[in-house]
Amino acid sequence: MDFVISQLAGFGGAMASLVVDPLTYVYLITSVFLGITFGALPGLTATLAVTILTGFFGNKIPLDYSLIALLGAYVGAIYGGSYPSILLNIPGTAASAATAMDGYPLAKAGRGGEALGMTTTASFIGTIIGTFALLIFVWVLLLISKNIASPEKALLALFGILLSGTLMSEDLVIKGWIAGIIGLAMAMVGMDPLLSEPRYTFGWSYMLSGFQVVPVLMGAFAIPQIIEGMRHIEAGKVLSLQGRIVPNFATVRRYLPTIGRSGVIGTGVGALPGVGEDVAGWVSYGVGKTVSKEGDQFGKGSLEGLLSSETANNACIGGALIPLLVLGIPGSPPAAALMGAFKINNVIPGPTIDPAIILRVVAILVLASLTMFIMGLFTAKIFIKILRIPQTVFLPVVMVLTTIGSFSVGGGINDLYLMLGVGFVAYFMNLMRYPIAPLVIGVILGSLFDETLRRSLFLSDGDLSVFVSRPGAAILLALNIALILSQLPITKRGLAKLKRKRA
Amino acid sequence: MGALFPSGDKTLDQPEETAILRARDFWTSLVLIVLSLFFLWETTSIPLFGENRAGVSGGDWYNSAALVPFGLFGGLFLLAIGLLVISIRAGGAARAMSSVGLGWDGSEALRFGTIGMTIAAYVIGLVPRVDFIICSGLLITALIYGYRGGHAQRMILTAVVVGVAGLYAFVANLPQSDWKLHDDDWITLILWIALTAFIFVRHPRDRMSRVIPVIALVAPAILVCAMAFGFRQNVPNRGGLFFKTIEYHYYVSLKPLWSQK
Numbered sequence: 001m002d003f004v005i006s007q008l009a010g011f012g013g014a015m016a017s018l019v020v021d022p023l024t025y026v027y028l029i030t031s032v033f034l035g036i037t038f039g040a041l042p043g044l045t046a047t048l049a050v051t052i053l054t055g056f057f058g059n060k061i062p063l064d065y066s067l068i069a070l071l072g073a074y075v076g077a078i079y080g081g082s083y084p085s086i087l088l089n090i091p092g093t094a095a096s097a098a099t100a101m102d103g104y105p106l107a108k109a110g111r112g113g114e115a116l117g118m119t120t121t122a123s124f125i126g127t128i129i130g131t132f133a134l135l136i137f138v139w140v141l142l143l144i145s146k147n148i149a150s151p152e153k154a155l156l157a158l159f160g161i162l163l164s165g166t167l168m169s170e171d172l173v174i175k176g177w178i179a180g181i182i183g184l185a186m187a188m189v190g191m192d193p194l195l196s197e198p199r200y201t202f203g204w205s206y207m208l209s210g211f212q213v214v215p216v217l218m219g220a221f222a223i224p225q226i227i228e229g230m231r232h233i234e235a236g237k238v239l240s241l242q243g244r245i246v247p248n249f250a251t252v253r254r255y256l257p258t259i260g261r262s263g264v265i266g267t268g269v270g271a272l273p274g275v276g277e278d279v280a281g282w283v284s285y286g287v288g289k290t291v292s293k294e295g296d297q298f299g300k301g302s303l304e305g306l307l308s309s310e311t312a313n314n315a316c317i318g319g320a321l322i323p324l325l326v327l328g329i330p331g332s333p334p335a336a337a338l339m340g341a342f343k344i345n346n347v348i349p350g351p352t353i354d355p356a357i358i359l360r361v362v363a364i365l366v367l368a369s370l371t372m373f374i375m376g377l378f379t380a381k382i383f384i385k386i387l388r389i390p391q392t393v394f395l396p397v398v399m400v401l402t403t404i405g406s407f408s409v410g411g412g413i414n415d416l417y418l419m420l421g422v423g424f425v426a427y428f429m430n431l432m433r434y435p436i437a438p439l440v441i442g443v444i445l446g447s448l449f450d451e452t453l454r455r456s457l458f459l460s461d462g463d464l465s466v467f468v469s470r471p472g473a474a475i476l477l478a479l480n481i482a483l484i485l486s487q488l489p490i491t492k493r494g495l496a497k498l499k500r501k502r503a
Numbered sequence: 504m505g506a507l508f509p510s511g512d513k514t515l516d517q518p519e520e521t522a523i524l525r526a527r528d529f530w531t532s533l534v535l536i537v538l539s540l541f542f543l544w545e546t547t548s549i550p551l552f553g554e555n556r557a558g559v560s561g562g563d564w565y566n567s568a569a570l571v572p573f574g575l576f577g578g579l580f581l582l583a584i585g586l587l588v589i590s591i592r593a594g595g596a597a598r599a600m601s602s603v604g605l606g607w608d609g610s611e612a613l614r615f616g617t618i619g620m621t622i623a624a625y626v627i628g629l630v631p632r633v634d635f636i637i638c639s640g641l642l643i644t645a646l647i648y649g650y651r652g653g654h655a656q657r658m659i660l661t662a663v664v665v666g667v668a669g670l671y672a673f674v675a676n677l678p679q680s681d682w683k684l685h686d687d688d689w690i691t692l693i694l695w696i697a698l699t700a701f702i703f704v705r706h707p708r709d710r711m712s713r714v715i716p717v718i719a720l721v722a723p724a725i726l727v728c729a730m731a732f733g734f735r736q737n738v739p740n741r742g743g744l745f746f747k748t749i750e751y752h753y754y755v756s757l758k759p760l761w762s763q764k
Binding site for chain 2: 177200230407413431454
C-alpha cells in the first residue's frame with residue numbers, strides 16, 4: 001500500500017509541475033488537436049501523427065515538451081479515428097476499424113451524437129485505466145527488470161519482433177517474420193556496436209552511422225500512406241450529427257462494467273510487445289460479443305459493441321508504454337515512433353530510465369486524455385468539418401511535412417534518400433501484405449539485439465547455455481520456441497489431432 | 504506444407520485476391536532468396552573467427568560482428584524458401600507470368616508510376632537544389648490537381664511537369680557546389696506558375712482552382728519558417744530564391760524589433 005501511495009505522491013508532484021507551466025497547455029492543446037485531426041482524416045494514422053511530430057518536436061524542444069506534444073498527438077489520434085468510423089463508416093485509423101461496426105449503424109439510426117459522446121467518454125476512461133496500469137505495473141516490472149541482463153534482453157527483443165510479426169500479419173505469419181528480419185538486418189548497417197567493425201557500408205561514409213530512425217519511420221509509415229491515398233475516392237456522405245454529444249451520466253454508469261472490462265483488455269493487449277491498438281480493439285470487441293447479453297446486437301448498432309472497441313484502443317496506449325519504458329521494447333507501432341523520439345533525445349528506455357520520466361509520462365497522459373475529453377465533447381463540430389477535406393488535398397501537404405521533418409532531424413539530404421528508398425520498399429511490402437510494424441520494430445531493436453546477444457556470449461566465453469541457465473532467459477527462450485512451433489503446420493496438425501481425440 | 508504459417512484469425516477477402524498474392528509471393532520469395540544470398544556472401548567479408556586489425560585481435564566467433572548478420576540472412580533465406588514452397592503449392596508459380604501474377608492493371612501502374620516519378624523528382628532533384636517553398640509549391644499543385652478526380656491525362660501532365668523541373672535541377676546542378684545557383688529555382692518557379700495558370704484556364708469555375716495556389720504557397724512557407732525560425736533547425740537549401748529573402752528580412756528587419764534590449 002505504501003508503494004501505491006508513494007507512486008501517487010510522485011505522480012502528484014509531476015502533475016503539479018506540469019499544471020503550473022503555461023507552456024504545457026500550448027503544446028497540449030495543439031498536439032491533441034493535431035492528433036484528433038490526423039485520426040479523423042481517413043488515410044492518416046496515429047503512427048503517422050506521432051512519427052511526423054517526432055520530426056518536428058523530437059529533438060527541437062526540451063524533452064518534457066516534446067513528450068507532451070507526442071503523447072498528446074498519440075492519445076488524440078487514437079480517439080480521432082472514431083469520427084469517420086461513426087459518421088462515414090470509414091475507420092480513420094486501423095485502431096477504429098471495430099468502431100465502425102456499431103458506430104455507423106447508430107449514427108444512421110439518428111443516435112450519432114450519443115455514439116460520439118459515449119465514445120469520447122469511453123476513450124477518456126480507457127486512457128485513464130491504461131495510464132493507471134502504467135503507473136502501477138511499470139514499477140513492479142522495473143523492480144523485476146533489475147534482474148534482466150543481456151541474455152534476457154536479446155531474447156525479449158527477439159520475442160517482441162516475432163510476436164509483432166505473428167499478430168500483425170494480415171496474410172501469412174511468415175511474412176510478418178520476414179518483415180521483422182528485414183528490419184533487424186537494416187539495423188546491422190553501419191559500425192557494429194562492440195568492435196566498431198563497418199558492416200554493409202559499401203564505401204559510403206553516410207552509412208557508417210547506420211540508418212537513422214526518423215527517416216526510416218517517415219519512409220515506412222508516411223510514403224506508402226501517401227502513395228496509397230493519392231487516388232480519387234468519391235467522398236462519402238458525412239451523416240449529420242443528431243442528438244446531444246454530452247453523455248447522460250446514467251448511461252455512462254450503465255455501461256461502466258463494459259468500459260472497465262474493455263479497458264483492462266486494451267491495457268493487457270497493449271502491454272504485449274509490438275501489438276497495437278487495432279488488435280486491442282478487435283480482441284475487446286470479440287470478448288464483448290461473447291460475454292455481453294446484447295452480443296447478438298453487435299454489428300447492428302450496439303452501444304456496448306462501440307464502447308468495447310473504443311475503450312480498448314485508448315487503454316492500449318498506457319499498456320503499450322509499459323514494455324517501452326521498462327524494457328525498451330515498443331508495445332505498439334506509435335510507441336515505436338515514440339521510442340524514436342526518445343532515442344534522438346539520448347534517452348534510453350529500459351531498466352535504467354530515469355523514474356521521473358515515467359511519472360511525467362503518466363501525468364502527461366492524464367492531462368492529454370482530459371484535453372481530448374473536453375475537445376471531443378465541445379469542439380466535435382470542428383472535427384466533423386475536417387472530415388470533409390479530401391485525401392488528395394491534405395496528403396500532398398503531409399508529403400512536404402514528412403520531407404522537412406525528416407531532413408531537419410539529421411540535417412542531411414541523405415536522410416531524404418533513405419526515407420524515399422524505405423518508403424518505396426514499404427509500399428510494395430504493403431501491396432504484398434507484409435506488415436510494416438515488425439520491420440520498424442526490428443530497425444529500432446536491431447542494435448539492442450545484436451549487442452546483447454553477442455555480449456551474453458562474450459561473457460560466457462561462447463557457452464550457449466547462458467540462454468538456459470538463467471531462469472528469466474530460459475522462460476523467454478521457451479516462449480520464443482513455443483511461438484515459432486505454434487505456427488508450424490506439424491504442430492498445428494498435432495494439436496488438432498489431440499483436440500479431436502479429447503472430443 | 505500448403506497451409507504453412509497461415510495467419511491466426513484474419514482471412515483474406517477473396518479467393519482471387521489470395522491467388523494474386525500467392526503469384527506475387529512467388530516473385531518476392533525469389534527476390535528475397537537472391538538478396539539473402541547476396542548479403543550472406545557480403546557478410547563473409549566481415550571476420551567471423553577473429554582477425555588481426557592493426558595488431559589487435561578481432562575476437563572470437565561468438566563476439567564477431569558477422570555472427571548476427573549470418574543468423575539473420577540465413578533465417579531470411581530459410582523463410583524465403585518457405586514462402587516459395589507455399590506459393591508454388593498454392594499455384595503461384597503457374598500464375599506468376601500471367602496478368603494475375605503481375606497483379607497490376609494499367610491504371611494502377613500509371614497511378615503508381617506517376618506518383619513515384621513525382622515524389623522521386625521532388626526528393627532527389629528538387630529539394631536539395633531548389634528553394635523549398637517553390638519546389639514544395641509545385642509538388643502540392645501537381646499532386647492535388649493530378650490526382651483529384653482520377654484523370655489519367657492529368658496524372659501524366661503533372662508528373663511530367665515535376666519530372667522536368669527535377670531533371671533540370673539534377674542535371675544542371677548535380678554537384679553540391681552548384682546547389683546554391685538559382686537557375687533551377689527560376690525554372691521550377693516558371694513551371695509552377697504555368698501549371699497554376701493552366702489549372703485556372705481549364706477550370707475557371709472550379710473552387711479548387713482558387714484553393715490550390717493558396718495551399719501550395721502558404722503550407723510550405725509556414726512550415727519552413729516555423730522550422731527555421733521557430734525551432735531554429737536546418738532547412739533544405741537555405742540559399743533558395745524565396746527563403747534567402749525571407750531569412751534576410753527576418754534577421755535584419757523583423758528580429759531587431761523584439762530583440763533590442
